[in-house]
Amino acid sequence: MNKSWYKLLVSLVLVALLVAPTGPTVQAGKGEPPGSRCACCSHAGTRQQSARILPSDPLVRELRNTEDAKEVQHNFGALEWGDVTLITSEGSEWQVLVVPIKGNTDKAQVLLAGTRDGKQFIVLAFGVNPDGKSTNDSKGFTGSLNFYKPTGELAITATFVEGKLQDAKKLAELHNSPGLNWDCFIECLAFLELELLPVCVPSCLACAAVPMPENPLCWACAACIGGPAFFCILSCWE
16 A cells, blocks of 8 residues: 555544544443442543544653653564654543554554653553454454553453453453452443444454554554553552
8 A cells, every 4th residue: 555545544534533432431320429339440530532633742752751651662562652642531640642554464553651740651462352243243352352551461461252241361460469459340342332332343343354563443443442451450550
């Protein structure tokens, strides 16, 4: 594909993502007080919003200089610093940077970095593997989510069927103790129920049809789903 057309396609897809909220509005069930179904979810904030930021932004510069970002680039592939998205969540002090990875795998991968002070970051690589058998009638995301440590080690894997969490496994500790409260994370991830992310389904289906690491729709799928899931990790961090 001609490079200029490819860059235009990437820009159009990312702009389309920014028009809609990146994540769901987290709310308790009807008639229930906030947080009664998920004690951890209130810390993840509510409606998540995203915006493109420039490579010259101070947050991007700080992240780019971290050892974790350099390690992700070494182990997963080139980081596309010109296509960084910033995600914020109402009620949460965390900010999340999403950086597409131009890797050597057929799985869509992005770098996810959470920060509260703009100086220190929790960094993970995130990969999404949508089920190619899903249809446009799907009620939610079907496939697997994988969180990797910057070293390349798979730390968390989770499987969803039509937006419902089926299974989640912790294969490695993310950081030194205390780190992630696993019970809180599972509660939050299950509560989010990714069928609340209908905007993610079209990009994930398109990614499943053409599973290439440079497919901008795969990056869109990874950012759309990875952002809310990463907020669950951050909200359950101790």
